[in-house]
Amino acid sequence: MDYSELISESFATLILNKVRTGLAMLGVIIGIGSVIALMSLGQSSQKSVENQIRSLGSNLLTVMPGAQNQRGIQGAFGSNTTLTYADAVAIKESDKVTTVKDVTAEFRHNAQVTAGRNNANSSIEGVTPEFQTIRNIDMASGSFITQVQMNGISKVAVLGAQTAIDLFGDGANPVGQNIRIEKISFTVVGVTQTKGGTGFQNPDDAVYVPLTTAQKILFGADYISSIYVEAKNEKVMTQAQNEVGYLLLERHRLKDPTQADFRIMSQEDILGTVSQVTGTFTTLLAGIAAISLVVGGIGIMNIMLVTVTERTREIGLRKALGAKKKLISAQFLMEAVTITFIGGLIGVLVGIGVSFLISHSMGLPAVVSIPAVLLAFVVSAGTGIIFGWYPAQKAAKLEPIEALRYE
Amino acid sequence: MIKVSHLSKIYTNADVKTVALDDVSFEITQGEFVSIMGPSGSGKSTLMHILGALDVPTSGDYLLDGQRIADLDDDQLADIRNKKIGFVFQAYNLLPRTTALKNIMVPMMYGGVDKKERIKRAEKYLKMVGLENRIYHTPNQLSGGQQQRVAIARALTMNPNVILADEPTGNIASSQAAEIMRILDELNQQGHTIVIITHEQEVAAYTKRVVHLRDGRIIDNHINGKRRRY
Numbered sequence: 001m002d003y004s005e006l007i008s009e010s011f012a013t014l015i016l017n018k019v020r021t022g023l024a025m026l027g028v029i030i031g032i033g034s035v036i037a038l039m040s041l042g043q044s045s046q047k048s049v050e051n052q053i054r055s056l057g058s059n060l061l062t063v064m065p066g067a068q069n070q071r072g073i074q075g076a077f078g079s080n081t082t083l084t085y086a087d088a089v090a091i092k093e094s095d096k097v098t099t100v101k102d103v104t105a106e107f108r109h110n111a112q113v114t115a116g117r118n119n120a121n122s123s124i125e126g127v128t129p130e131f132q133t134i135r136n137i138d139m140a141s142g143s144f145i146t147q148v149q150m151n152g153i154s155k156v157a158v159l160g161a162q163t164a165i166d167l168f169g170d171g172a173n174p175v176g177q178n179i180r181i182e183k184i185s186f187t188v189v190g191v192t193q194t195k196g197g198t199g200f201q202n203p204d205d206a207v208y209v210p211l212t213t214a215q216k217i218l219f220g221a222d223y224i225s226s227i228y229v230e231a232k233n234e235k236v237m238t239q240a241q242n243e244v245g246y247l248l249l250e251r252h253r254l255k256d257p258t259q260a261d262f263r264i265m266s267q268e269d270i271l272g273t274v275s276q277v278t279g280t281f282t283t284l285l286a287g288i289a290a291i292s293l294v295v296g297g298i299g300i301m302n303i304m305l306v307t308v309t310e311r312t313r314e315i316g317l318r319k320a321l322g323a324k325k326k327l328i329s330a331q332f333l334m335e336a337v338t339i340t341f342i343g344g345l346i347g348v349l350v351g352i353g354v355s356f357l358i359s360h361s362m363g364l365p366a367v368v369s370i371p372a373v374l375l376a377f378v379v380s381a382g383t384g385i386i387f388g389w390y391p392a393q394k395a396a397k398l399e400p401i402e403a404l405r406y407e
Numbered sequence: 408m409i410k411v412s413h414l415s416k417i418y419t420n421a422d423v424k425t426v427a428l429d430d431v432s433f434e435i436t437q438g439e440f441v442s443i444m445g446p447s448g449s450g451k452s453t454l455m456h457i458l459g460a461l462d463v464p465t466s467g468d469y470l471l472d473g474q475r476i477a478d479l480d481d482d483q484l485a486d487i488r489n490k491k492i493g494f495v496f497q498a499y500n501l502l503p504r505t506t507a508l509k510n511i512m513v514p515m516m517y518g519g520v521d522k523k524e525r526i527k528r529a530e531k532y533l534k535m536v537g538l539e540n541r542i543y544h545t546p547n548q549l550s551g552g553q554q555q556r557v558a559i560a561r562a563l564t565m566n567p568n569v570i571l572a573d574e575p576t577g578n579i580a581s582s583q584a585a586e587i588m589r590i591l592d593e594l595n596q597q598g599h600t601i602v603i604i605t606h607e608q609e610v611a612a613y614t615k616r617v618v619h620l621r622d623g624r625i626i627d628n629h630i631n632g633k634r635r636r637y
């Protein structure tokens with residue numbers, strides 16, 4: 001009796017018990033399917049966030065206030081008020097900074113925006129005109145914030161693509177219309193093109209106003225949320241980081257980098273942090289899915305044990321007709337592995353299908369996690385072996401005549 | 408070829424001891440055709456299971472072809488059951504929901520006979536027992552006598568030296584019983600050693616020697632002088 005026969009024998013017995021086989025398989029299908037779907041979705045959202053960050057360009061530096069030890073407590077990013085527009089101007093104009101191409105400053109605050117009866121809770125971003133080129137913003141209609149509007153503290157606004165839809169409906173042209181931010185009337189001068197981002201500071205949900213307007217009219221603040229620095233090219237990133245860093249230390253009258261009341265991060269730094277977070281998240285999801293796989297495995301063990309008991313007479317007969325221990329255990333093991341392997345195969349297909357559907361409907365890039373697929377096959381066969389082992393041993397140990405007498 | 412000496416089998420269930428075999432000794436030589444008779448519960452099946460290497464005696468010795476069965480491990484026993492002994496059970500014991508052909512091929516599968524040969528032999532023996540038109544019938548689609556014949560065919564496929572049949576004519580009409588005895592007689596003439604259990608005088612009359620059991624003891628063991636031929 002060779003392997004191909006062992007496989008065809010176990011197929012034959014499994015087909016004889018279609019419903020039971022199907023139910024045992026379902027546990028594996030759900031287990032493997034959810035592992036694949038969740039890991040693929042995790043990777044796909046990770047990729048989406050990475051794409052978003054990368055799309056801003058690799059020669060961008062972000063300067064954020066705070067995040068220094070204050071009375072032993074680590075301050076949250078952006079909660080500090082140590083950066084000013086003057087800092088941004090200094091970076092742009094100082095002779096000590098030679099590697100920087102352009103600089104923009106941003107003051108960010110959430111606020112209620114209304115237009116007629118519609119309203120939206122948007123991120124209000126007070127920015128300088130350079131923001132458009134540094135953050136690669138394309139206009140769908142109208143124009144971005146200008147220097148004249150900045151200097152004039154004008155009450156004008158540029159709507160993100162989604163905010164425009166939320167406030168004025170799909171297809172309408174809001175340019176020239178009025179909106180109210182914090183009960184103050186603003187004129188819409190432009191709408192940005194959609195960037196198709198998700199979650200994480202979605203630029204489509206923003207409302208851009210001149211920095212001066214945000215600070216003086218809307219929120220009465222003299223600090224800013226972040227400075228974006230565009231280096232001349234990728235090669236001078238480190239130098240740019242140092243130049244900006246020492247300039248700001250000097251301006252804030254701090255002696256050395258350990259005292260810095262700001263943080264300078266490159267896109268790579270941000271990417272690293274975000275990847276770490278989403279990676280942990282993906283692992284967590286996979287762990288939850290793995291639990292369902294274990295439950296599926298126990299289901300298989302249960303069904304195999306019932307099968308062994310039920311087929312005691314058959315096992316006795318097979319032994320009486322000359323089957324050796326190894327063959328009996330191999331047969332039952334093969335049945336368990338066949339269930340888990342086919343279940344795993346279907347599970348992989350279901351998992352891929354589900355992750356495609358979900359990522360499609362959420363506008364995420366479709367990613368099939370290849371390691372997850374490979375792992376799924378190993379794990380499903382392994383599940384069969386681990387949970388099929390005990391019942392198979394039990395079957396192999398039966399005494400032929402005892403087994404034949406079993407009722 | 409078969410030699411048992413002082414065989415005893417005592418079952419102990421919940422402190423109740425049942426003596427199924429009590430100091431049984433006899434010998435069966437190559438080419439014999441023996442019937443074992445006795446009332447119900449006299450220990451016939453118990454003896455047969457021990458001779459078939461399916462069960463072990465509580466005490467005493469069993470030598471098959473000079474080999475002490477008690478000295479063998481599980482896998483060696485499996486090999487003996489597969490190659491040396493063809494066993495026909497009192498209750499047929501066919502695999503349910505499995506065709507006659509597949510049932511017959513089971514011992515050959517475990518005996519390492521190659522696939523083509525298996526089908527050839529299975530068809531040959533099915534024909535021999537007159538079931539060439541029932542190849543794809545499953546046990547529940549066969550009559551008791553037909554199942555009995557499938558079980559006999561299965562016992563023959565490995566061409567075993569010894570054929571042990573527990574009541575091969577037990578549950579079937581006498582016309583079919585005669586047919587089965589004709590098959591066994593034919594096999595005996597081909598040189599197989601045959602031991603059958605029966606409680607029918609008519610059936611025992613076909614055999615060359617009759618052993619009588621009662622309460623687990625041999626009470627008679629004689630050559631059948633007026634042997635009946637079919």
Ligand SMILES: Nc1ncnc2c1ncn2[C@@H]1O[C@H](COP(=O)(O)OP(=O)(O)OP(=O)(O)O)[C@@H](O)[C@H]1O
Nearest residue numbers: 418420425426427446447448449450451452453454
């Ligand atoms: N597993 C067992 N546990 C306890 N007692 C048993 C067991 N198997 C058989 N016996 C007893 O052993 C005795 C012999 O049984 P056996 O099956 O050998 O009888 P038999 O001669 O084949 O009877 P029959 O003609 O009815 O088939 C009986 O009294 C039976 O009750």
Ligand SMILES: [Mg+2]
Nearest residue numbers: 451452453497
């Ligand atoms: Mg009996």
